[in-house]
Amino acid sequence: MSAKTILVTGGHGFIGSNMIRYYLNKYPDYQLINIDYNTVAAHPENIDCPEHSARYAFHRVDIRNAYAINHIFEQYDITDVLHFAAETRDANRVGEIRLYEQTNVLGLENLLHAAHNAWMENDHQPKAEYTASRFHHISLAHNENNNLYSISKGNADELVEKFHKKTGLNIVTTASPEAFGPMQQEDEMIPGMILKALNNESLLSTANSNKTRDWLFIADLCEAIDTIFHLGDAGQFYEIGFNVRLTDNALAEQIHTMLSNDFPGNKGTLKDKLLHSKASFISQPKVLGFAPFTLFENGLRTTLDWYFKKYKQASFLKNS
Numbered sequence: 001m002s003a004k005t006i007l008v009t010g011g012h013g014f015i016g017s018n019m020i021r022y023y024l025n026k027y028p029d030y031q032l033i034n035i036d037y038n039t040v041a042a043h044p045e046n047i048d049c050p051e052h053s054a055r056y057a058f059h060r061v062d063i064r065n066a067y068a069i070n071h072i073f074e075q076y077d078i079t080d081v082l083h084f085a086a087e088t089r090d091a092n093r094v095g096e097i098r099l100y101e102q103t104n105v106l107g108l109e110n111l112l113h114a115a116h117n118a119w120m121e122n123d124h125q126p127k128a129e130y131t132a133s134r135f136h137h138i139s140l141a142h143n144e145n146n147n148l149y150s151i152s153k154g155n156a157d158e159l160v161e162k163f164h165k166k167t168g169l170n171i172v173t174t175a176s177p178e179a180f181g182p183m184q185q186e187d188e189m190i191p192g193m194i195l196k197a198l199n200n201e202s203l204l205s206t207a208n209s210n211k212t213r214d215w216l217f218i219a220d221l222c223e224a225i226d227t228i229f230h231l232g233d234a235g236q237f238y239e240i241g242f243n244v245r246l247t248d249n250a251l252a253e254q255i256h257t258m259l260s261n262d263f264p265g266n267k268g269t270l271k272d273k274l275l276h277s278k279a280s281f282i283s284q285p286k287v288l289g290f291a292p293f294t295l296f297e298n299g300l301r302t303t304l305d306w307y308f309k310k311y312k313q314a315s316f317l318k319n320s
Helices: 014-026 050-055 066-075 099-119 148-167 189-198 218-231 248-257 296-310
Strands: 004-009 030-036 056-060 080-083 120-122 134-140 171-176 178-180 212-217 237-240 244-247 281-283
Touching (some): 004 014, 014 030, 050 056, 099 148, 134 148, 134 218, 171 218, 212 218, 212 296, 218 296, 244 248
Parallel strands (some): 004 080, 134 171, 171 237
Antiparallel strands (some): 212 244
16 A cells, blocks of 8 residues: 545534544554644544644644645645544534535635645546545435535535546545434434433433434444545545434433433333445446445444443443
8 A cells, every 4th residue: 555645624523533543543654634723513533643742633624724735735745535523513503604514615725726736637537646645535324414514515425526526636426314423423323322311311302313324333434435535536426335224212222221320311122123224336337346334223332332441431332
């Protein structure tokens, strides 16, 4: 595997930080440059890798700042981009609603132009040393919501498609289902349910009744992104498969079955069967030959264990 210097945007987020740890451990010839604006969604403590310090660097950068982005490309010989940075907060917490378009679309455009300037002689003509350079964009799976975040991500997908066709920049896009695992922000659904359980609150109050979601364990997501990053075809949009599909209520009851104590409001039986994905990447026109390898129950157990240890509540675990 040839050496790479990969720019990771949003590397202090849940997925970004897991990808950085994954790449530093898997590829000894890769250098990782992490840029993150460190909003409330960022968790710098998720990356603690002094043993890889020679191959890892962090810079606090706002991707809306084109000058700062270009400076990073000038400071380092960036060979590839993994783009995770996005404004994901609820509109009530953002304050300035234009941040969605400014970050998720304008910020993406800044990155695309910086990569094009660094890697391409002209449109559809890469520089010799950057013929294998790739821009990996992260999208949303089943983007059916009509909120500001999902609309901006849809606009970003359109930008990526048009930019690839116009310039020939080597871009690949992946869309994943709901990811979960250790180190996730605690206002997300699964960590939120766990914390409610620790506080003897109803798990079902976190759920959206019979809303169905596809879930993917973070280790599987990292493996999937890595597979597409190295093997996917330029210009393609790949939708990643899932570990399990279930309703929010079923998820709450699944978590409940793993707890040794009864929590108020969480009694009941698991009514929904867990529909494990048989597919890997749902891609047109082909499948890349990857399938999730973690059973949902095992991933959930790992996640519960991590949060319980973090809050020194290991006694809540069954069979611990």
